[in-house]
Amino acid sequence: MERVEAELFTDGSNDAVVRLPGRRFPGVLIQGDSLHIFRSDLAEVVEACERGDLADARDSAGLLLAGLDAVLTRYADVLQAHEIDRPY
Template identity: 35%
Template sequence: MRREEVEVFSDESKAVVIRHLSRHFPGCLIQGDSLSIMLQSLLVVQSEADVLSEEAAGELRDVVESLSELMSNYRAVLLSHGIPSPF
């Protein structure tokens, strides 16, 4: 772990917008528990979405895959720093 400066554009709860000084555009900070909830909700939708068009199903798969990768990375980082999961 290291500490670095970031620019904070908004620190409203569930709407944190920051920019790492090495990045051109700001990003949104998603708390781990919120990320987990979003992923679980999409997994439920995906399991029940047998009437979606092929295009819509593909888009849903892409979003689920992206969030799953973020969740895997989040869990790995917490584990590597000895931080318990918030969910």
């Protein structure tokens, strides 16, 4: 394990925005339990597609998209507040 100092742009919540040494752009630190939830949500989409249940797949995908959009919006807001260009 290596210890490094990182720049923390937000509180230490489930989707903290941090910049590691040597990186131009900050990233999003997603806690393990939140990552597992995203993975489970995506698995629901895949399972619904395999069953041919497109309505359920669409609903599950919509929830997953909303969650990722919230993380991305927070990331973009933080970058703007610190006058950092987006990497995309």
